[in-house]
Amino acid sequence: xxxxxxxxxxxxxxxxxxxxxxxxxxxxxxxxxxxxxxxxxxxxxxxxxxxxxxxxxxxxxxxxxxxxxxxxxxxxxxxxxxxxxxxxxxxxxxxxxxxxxxxxxxxxxxxxxxxxxxxxxxxxxxxxxxxxxxxxxxxxxxxxxxxxxxxxxxxxxxxxxxxxxxxxxxxxxxxxxxxxxxxxxxxxxxxxxxxxxxxxxxxxxxxxxxxxxxxxxxxxxxxxxxxxxxxxxxxxxxxxxxxxxxxxxxxxxxxxxxxxxxxxxxxxxxxxxxxxxxxxxxxxxxxx
Amino acid sequence: xxxxxxxxxxxxxxxxxxxxxxxxxxxxxxxxxxxxxxxxxxxxxxxxxxxxxxxxxxxxxxxxxxxxxxxxxxxxxxxxxxxxxxxxxxxxxxxxxxxxxxxxxxxxxxxxxxxxxxxxxxxxxxxxxxxxxxxxxxxxxxxxxxxxxxxxxxxxxxxxxxxxxxxxxxxxxxxxxxxxxxxxxxxxxxxxxxxxxxxxxxxxxxxxxxxxxxxxxxxxxxxxxxxxxxxxxxxxxxxxxxxxxxxxxxxxxxxxxxxxxxxxxxxxxxxxxxxxxxxxxxxxxxxxxxxxxxxxxxxxxxxxxxxxxxxxxxxxxxxxxxxxxxxxxxxxxxxxxxxxxxxx
Numbered sequence: 001x002x003x004x005x006x007x008x009x010x011x012x013x014x015x016x017x018x019x020x021x022x023x024x025x026x027x028x029x030x031x032x033x034x035x036x037x038x039x040x041x042x043x044x045x046x047x048x049x050x051x052x053x054x055x056x057x058x059x060x061x062x063x064x065x066x067x068x069x070x071x072x073x074x075x076x077x078x079x080x081x082x083x084x085x086x087x088x089x090x091x092x093x094x095x096x097x098x099x100x101x102x103x104x105x106x107x108x109x110x111x112x113x114x115x116x117x118x119x120x121x122x123x124x125x126x127x128x129x130x131x132x133x134x135x136x137x138x139x140x141x142x143x144x145x146x147x148x149x150x151x152x153x154x155x156x157x158x159x160x161x162x163x164x165x166x167x168x169x170x171x172x173x174x175x176x177x178x179x180x181x182x183x184x185x186x187x188x189x190x191x192x193x194x195x196x197x198x199x200x201x202x203x204x205x206x207x208x209x210x211x212x213x214x215x216x217x218x219x220x221x222x223x224x225x226x227x228x229x230x231x232x233x234x235x236x237x238x239x240x241x242x243x244x245x246x247x248x249x250x251x252x253x254x255x256x257x258x259x260x261x262x263x264x265x266x267x268x269x270x271x272x273x274x275x276x277x278x279x280x281x282x283x284x285x286x287x288x
Numbered sequence: 289x290x291x292x293x294x295x296x297x298x299x300x301x302x303x304x305x306x307x308x309x310x311x312x313x314x315x316x317x318x319x320x321x322x323x324x325x326x327x328x329x330x331x332x333x334x335x336x337x338x339x340x341x342x343x344x345x346x347x348x349x350x351x352x353x354x355x356x357x358x359x360x361x362x363x364x365x366x367x368x369x370x371x372x373x374x375x376x377x378x379x380x381x382x383x384x385x386x387x388x389x390x391x392x393x394x395x396x397x398x399x400x401x402x403x404x405x406x407x408x409x410x411x412x413x414x415x416x417x418x419x420x421x422x423x424x425x426x427x428x429x430x431x432x433x434x435x436x437x438x439x440x441x442x443x444x445x446x447x448x449x450x451x452x453x454x455x456x457x458x459x460x461x462x463x464x465x466x467x468x469x470x471x472x473x474x475x476x477x478x479x480x481x482x483x484x485x486x487x488x489x490x491x492x493x494x495x496x497x498x499x500x501x502x503x504x505x506x507x508x509x510x511x512x513x514x515x516x517x518x519x520x521x522x523x524x525x526x527x528x529x530x531x532x533x534x535x536x537x538x539x540x541x542x543x544x545x546x547x548x549x550x551x552x553x554x555x556x557x558x559x560x561x562x563x564x565x566x567x568x569x570x571x572x573x574x575x576x577x578x579x580x581x582x583x584x585x586x587x588x589x590x591x592x593x594x595x596x597x598x599x600x601x602x603x604x605x606x607x608x609x610x611x612x613x614x615x616x617x618x619x620x621x622x623x624x625x626x627x628x629x630x631x632x
Contacts, residue, residue, distance in 0.1 A: 128308065129315035132616055134608050136571040137589075138319065141605045144593055145327045217438060224440045225575050229590055244443050248579070255450045262443035270438045 020282065027278025030213075033271025041091040044084045052085040053077065053236045061254045073243070073257050074250055083264050085238035089150060090268060093223045093232075094216055096154035097161060104158075105165025106208050110201050112166065113173030115192070120170070127163040135160040136222055143231035150239075153232040157222050161215065168211045172204040210283060214276030220269045240265045309617060316609040320602045321365045325358070327598065374603035379595050384603035387588060392607070393478025394464060395577070395584030399569050401504040406511025406565055411558070413512065414519025415546060418527060429516065436513020441572040445506045445579040452502060459502040462581040469495045503580040507572050511565045518561040522554040556627045563619035567612050574608075 021028045044052075056076035064071045070079035112123040139156035146152045176182060176199075185195050226232045227241025235242065240261040247258025332349045340348075349355050353364060368374070374384035417429035435444070452459040460466070464480060473492045476483045481500070484493035526532070527550060535545045570585075577586030585604060592600035 125308070125311060126315075129312045132312045132609075132613050133316055133319065134567065134571060134605070134612050137574060137605050137608045140574070140589070140593065141320065141323050141601050144596075144598060144601050145323045147328065221438075221440050225442065225571075228440070228442050228575060229593060231593075241440070244440070244446070248446065251446055251450060252454050255447070255454075258443065258446055262440065262447065265443065266435065266439045269440075270434070273438055 024278045024281055026274040027282060030271050030274030030276070030278050033267055034275055037087060037268045037271055038091060040084050041087040044088040047081070047084075051078075052081050052238055054081075061250060061257070063254070063256060070260050071254075071256050073246065074254075079257065079260050082238040082243060083240070083260060086240040086243060086261060086264060087268070089233045089237065089239045090220060090223065090265075093150060093154045093157075094219060096151065097158045097219050097223075098212060098216070100155065100158035101161040102165060102208060102212055105162035106169045106201065106204060108162070109166030109169030109208075110173040110204050111196055113170035114177055114196050114200050116174070116177070123166070124170070127166050130160060131163045133160060136225055139222060139226060140229065140231065143226060148231045148234055150233050153223060153226045157219055157226075161219060164211055164215065165208045168207045169201075169204040172207050173200050176200050176203060206283065210276060210279045213272055213279055216272035217269045217276070220265065220272065224265045305617070305620065309613065312613050312616075313610070316606065316613065317366060317369060318362065320606050320609070321362050323605075324598060324602050325361065369606065374606065375599035377592070377600045377603075378597040379592065379600070384600050387600065388585070388603060388607055390478075391583060391585050391588045394480075394582060395570070395573050395586060397479045397481065398500065398504055398507065398577075398582060398584060399566070399573055401500055402507035402511055402569055402573075403562075403566055405504060405508025406515050406569070407562060409508070410512040410515030410565075411519050414516035415523055415551065417516060417520040418523030419542075419546065421524065429520075433513040433516045436510045437517060440575075441507065441510050442575040442579055444510065445503065445576045448502055448506050449579065460499045462579070464496070464499055464581075464583055465492070466495050466499070503576065503582055507569055507576060510572055511569050514568060515561060515565050519554070519558065522557055522561075523550060526550045526553050556623045559619045559623045559626065563615045566615050570608055570611060 021031075054077060056072070058076065059068070059072050060074055060076040062068055062072045068078050068080065070083065073079055073082065108123055108127075112120045135157070138160055139153065142156035142159070143149075143153050146156070173196075182195060182199060185199055186192075190199075223232065224241035224244070227239040228245045230242065230245065233239035233242060243261035244258050244265075247255075247261070250257050332345060332352065332354065336344050336348050346355075353361060356364075372385045374388070376382070377384050377387055380387055413429055413433065417426050417433075420426035420429070449459070449462065453461060465472075469492050473480060473483045473487055473489055473496075476486050480496040481493060484490070484496055532545060532550060535549045536542075540549070573582075573584060574586035574589055576582075577584050578590050581587070585608070589601060589604040592598075592604070
């Protein structure tokens with residue numbers, strides 16, 4: 001029996017992955033930034049909550065130094081700790097929005113695209129209407145009515161974020177409507193619902209994911225905006241937007257209190273931006 | 289096609305556009321109505337207190353119209369909206385519509401100037417970035433635009449204030465007019481620059497422009513970043529097509545190819561982009577006006593928010609939503625006008 005040297009399939013696909021990453025600067029940079037973001041958020045669980053709220057009034061408004069790497073805010077709290085805690089809240093909001101808006105848009109869009117007819121027209125009208133509404137302003141009004149809080153803010157954002165995903169999923173589903181395997185499944189007696197859920201839906205997921213990662217930039221910025229206005233995480237919980245708002249009062253003499261959380265928001269949002277652009281370059285060859 | 293059929297088609301299209309407009313407006317008002325109506329705080333209890341008798345409670349409830357079916361309440365709400373009755377502000381005690389009329393011109397002035405900056409800067413930047421896709425010029429263009437769409441606008445405003453006002457002293461202090469000029473210009477249009485020009489008060493005009501500078505540049509920069517990014521992507525889509533190759537092969541100069549052959553093709557989607565940018569600008573204004581103490585719609589909304597004045601918040605929401613819808617409608621009409629293919 002001859003022995004051929006065949007590299008295990010694991011090595012082959014990881015080599016492909018590395019080439020993919022090397023060719024797409026945006027994708028790699030984006031993934032890197034997001035990993036840093038997620039890891040920071042996860043690190044926050046290693047500290048007790050008190051570490052984020054500890055005030056040291058004798059040390060208020062110190063610029064970055066050896067003990068406090070990013071300085072302290074007006075209550076003497078360590079800005080590095082607060083920024084790490086803020087990552088946790090932001091990640092939570094991102095996940096909430098993704099988990100609500102993503103499946104909602106995917107389901108509505110795929111069903112609408114597959115079924116067609118009046119259902120399609122009605123759902124697309126609904127999408128148009130929701131798209132014509134001001135996202136931040138509605139989220140503001142909703143959060144104002146429901147009360148501040150991370151979950152309320154995330155829900156408010158999610159309610160206006162699903163239309164693009166529905167559009168994307170619909171486009172995919174329409175293309176799949178007359179695919180051979182769908183016809184085959186139908187001939188085998190599969191119900192329409194089963195076809196949508198088990199055949200069409202999974203194939204729309206990748207486009208929706210690309211769209212979602214591009215959108216997440218906007219979600220992070222909107223969430224920060226809501227936090228800036230005091231809707232969202234409540235004190236003493238740390239949230240980047242709220243930290244920027246708190247830094248306003250000491251802006252002139254101690255600008256880093258507001259600058260640091262802003263840079264954090266920038267980096268997180270940039271990460272998703274680059275990821276989305278990289279994914280689009282990889283998955284949509286037309287654009288290269 | 290016969291004239292009759294042509295007219296019928298135009299009529300059908302008008303009905304379609306009008307129908308969508310009505311539906312969208314219903315969507316907006318239904319949402320604001322729902323938000324206002326289904327607030328967790330009981331508005332009746334707020335008025336009568338905890339220990340009111342059931343009769344008093346019912347009486348106030350009937351007065352507020354809360355005992356009628358929801359659809360009737362919504363119809364009443366719509367009726368009031370049509371007469372521009374948006375309720376009364378809890379804080380200023382004057383009608384919300386009156387408040388809005390006072391603050392809106394300030395935001396309009398700011399947003400218009402920012403939009404001009406965004407369009408005049410963003411489109412050429414995007415075209416440049418598309419032309420120089422591989423090399424350092426393109427990279428610089430992208431890097432310049434990057435902070436514009438990745439940073440929160442309110443933070444950009446704050447940092448711009450620190451750098452350009454506090455440290456460099458180039459920009460004015462926050463606010464719409466200097467202390468010396470407050471209220472010195474008679475209000476005609478509400479737009480300070482226009483009113484100063486009408487009154488021929490050139491000192492006030494230059495003061496107003498000086499105060500407009502930083503906020504409109506910050507908001508304009510954010511618009512510019514978004515517009516340039518979309519323009520670049522649209523141009524790149526077009527530049528890969530064969531007609532570009534044909535034009536170049538015929539010996540057309542590069543600028544002729546770009547501006548007379550490629551650019552007109554992206555005008556249609558660009559109109560949508562500009563409309564979206566304007567919408568984003570309004571939302572940016574809501575967040576950034578507080579930073580610059582700009583007495584506009586945004587500051588009104590955020591102040592009402594802090595004071596729990598739901599009537600004002602919802603009134604401002606309806607106004608901003610209506611502006612959104614109008615801008616979309618305008619862009620719809622404009623691109624039918626710009627693209628001959630959509631007219632046939």
